[in-house]
Amino acid sequence: MNAKSLLRYVLTAAIFTIAALVAIALWRHYMYSPWTRDGRIRADVISVAPDVSGIVVDVPVLENQLVHKGDVLFHIDAERYRIALVQANAAVDARKADYDLKRREAARRATLSGVVVSSESQESSASSASAAAALYQEAQAARDTAALNLQRTEVLAPVDGYVTNLDVHPGDYATAGRALLAVIDSHSFRINGYFEETKLPRLHVGDAVSIHLMSGGPILRGHVESLARGITDRDNPSGPRLLADVNPTFNWVRLAQRVPVRIAFDQIPDGVVLASGMTCTVIVKPHD
Amino acid sequence: MPREIELFGFFMPTLLPMFLLAFGLQWLLDSVLGRLGFYAHVWHPSLFRFSLFVCLFGAMGLFLY
Numbered sequence: 044m045n046a047k048s049l050l051r052y053v054l055t056a057a058i059f060t061i062a063a064l065v066a067i068a069l070w071r072h073y074m075y076s077p078w079t080r081d082g083r084i085r086a087d088v089i090s091v092a093p094d095v096s097g098i099v100v101d102v103p104v105l106e107n108q109l110v111h112k113g114d115v116l117f118h119i120d121a122e123r124y125r126i127a128l129v130q131a132n133a134a135v136d137a138r139k140a141d142y143d144l145k146r147r148e149a150a151r152r153a154t155l156s157g158v159v160v161s162s163e164s165q166e167s168s169a170s171s172a173s174a175a176a177a178l179y180q181e182a183q184a185a186r187d188t189a190a191l192n193l194q195r196t197e198v199l200a201p202v203d204g205y206v207t208n209l210d211v212h213p214g215d216y217a218t219a220g221r222a223l224l225a226v227i228d229s230h231s232f233r234i235n236g237y238f239e240e241t242k243l244p245r246l247h248v249g250d251a252v253s254i255h256l257m258s259g260g261p262i263l264r265g266h267v268e269s270l271a272r273g274i275t276d277r278d279n280p281s282g283p284r285l286l287a288d289v290n291p292t293f294n295w296v297r298l299a300q301r302v303p304v305r306i307a308f309d310q311i312p313d314g315v316v317l318a319s320g321m322t323c324t325v326i327v328k329p330h331d
Numbered sequence: 332m333p334r335e336i337e338l339f340g341f342f343m344p345t346l347l348p349m350f351l352l353a354f355g356l357q358w359l360l361d362s363v364l365g366r367l368g369f370y371a372h373v374w375h376p377s378l379f380r381f382s383l384f385v386c387l388f389g390a391m392g393l394f395l396y
């Protein structure tokens with residue numbers, strides 16, 4: 044009877060202890076293991092702007108099309124720039140003729156003796172030959188610029204990637220420096236994982252990461268590349284007259300802020316479609 | 332095992348349906364143990380039941396994370 048009543052206590056105490064241990068383990072895993080549901084796919088977005096202004100005559104790419112570095116994205120009407128090049132070439136020829144004339148004149152006068160030509164005249168012809176040489180060089184530079192402008196009427200893809208935000212059509216007027224489309228660099232896909240600051244101590248550069256896209260599909264592999272070393276202090280905007288404007292916060296309840304962690308893909312399997320801005324769950328496996 | 336489950340566009344932690352599953356399992360187990368007269372060998376049946384539930388739910392949760 045005594046042994047039986049002891050068994051009653053031991054059985055209950057044992058299951059209670061196991062329950063407590065399991066609860067603590069679950070709590071630790073849930074609270075401190077470095078993972079986050081707040082991961083975002085990111086990629087470099089290059090805003091493509093023409094280097095010269097003009098009317099767009101041809102757009103050989105389609106929206107969302109894959110382009111390679113150096114492919115033509117759109118053509119700007121080159122006629123004006125072709126004419127400018129002809130004009131610059133003509134100026135080069137004129138300056139060259141002038142320079143040749145003055146150079147020969149100066150050389151001729153330099154060989155004559157001081158009785159026939161005054162030294163003042165020798166000097167002045169020599170310096171006007173130098174000035175003509177400088178003007179000739181200036182014309183050559185102007186011609187190079189004109190040639191470059193003509194070349195830049197073809198707007199090329201700066202990287203391999205996907206055309207997005209294609210908002211340019213034949214007939215549009217393109218202004219130099221104003222972006223008309225974006226190219227998403229297809230080699231630059233990565234993840235920004237926004238980890239709570241409480242989870243950072245167990246997260247190290249180089250740790251293996253498994254990535255679950257919200258869209259499903261296979262689990263992707265990656266590794267921690269770097270941690271952001273700064274986020275904005277939201278409690279410290281400076282108010283008028285440069286005084287501190289500190290938010291009154293609760294003393295008891297505080298929220299963990301989130302710090303971006305950059306995660307590189309080890310390899311992206313074929314058939315997995317990534318778009319910059321997609322959501323994913325990021326689970327870091329610490330290598331203790 | 333995915334850590335969250337989608338239901339009509341809402342994403343919720345898998346722990347939530349797991350809690351319901353553990354609850355159902357507990358109910359089943361409880362009725363079986365009761366029918367076998369197991370609770371006669373237990374000092375504090377309510378504490379035992381509660382601990383059993385925590386064990387079930389915790390084990391499933393640990394499997395998930």
